[in-house]
């Protein structure tokens with residue numbers, strides 16, 4: 001399955017046909033998740049399906065996937081990286097989805113280590129869009145390498161409240177990855193920027209794979225300082 005092609009056509013879907021997907025498809029989803037690349041294989045991430053969630057910015061859908069960790073550092077970016085591959089896989093399979101930052105499992109008592117939810121199912125709206133229909137920051141505000149295909153894939157990455165908190169600085173052999181500090185009032189209410197960073201890294205990785213380039217990410221909090229940016233990691 002070529003997930004790269006879905007990067008420039010996917011969109012968040014919020015109008016679902018509430019008919020459940022076939023059981024076979026749910027099994028396929030499980031297999032697909034097992035096949036995806038992990039950002040840090042030593043960080044355990046688990047997930048489960050549920051049919052009902054509650055909370056702010058609710059989207060009615062036939063299925064939800066709840067992703068959990070163990071409260072460890074780095075699990076949010078690992079979640080974004082792993083499950084953005086599922087988001088793109090859904091797109092390629094003709095299934096709509098949307099990340100839900102505030103949804104809580106309504107079927108079991110809320111698990112404190114739940115990280116985020118993805119709603120998914122067949123949709124009652126167009127599944128795809130054109131590149132021109134993406135609402136994103138100009139590329140020069142997210143990287144110095146504006147003609148680089150991998151950076152263009154990062155630009156299409158989704159993020160909570162469309163904050164797009166990433167900055168990728170290309171040097172000769174490496175890419176320095178920074179996270180933008182959010183400003184109030186958004187910084188007071190939005191806490192998922194590390195998931196967004198994982199999503200952006202996922203798009204970068206899939207573009208590297210498509211171009212036949214290597215992708216190795218390591219966390220690094222000691223990059224050269226830059227105003228309004230926090231050091232996040234290095235890609236080699």
Ligand SMILES: Cc1cc2nc3c(=O)[nH]c(=O)nc-3n(C[C@H](O)[C@H](O)[C@H](O)COP(=O)(O)O)c2cc1C
Nearest residue numbers: 011012057099100101102158159160161162192195
């Ligand atoms: C971590 C995260 C949390 C999100 N939370 C919500 C949400 O609670 N409700 C919602 O409708 N959309 C949510 N979204 C979807 C974003 O609003 C959407 O990705 C962004 O506006 C860009 O639009 P696009 O996905 O169509 O490219 C979330 C996205 C991410 C990555």
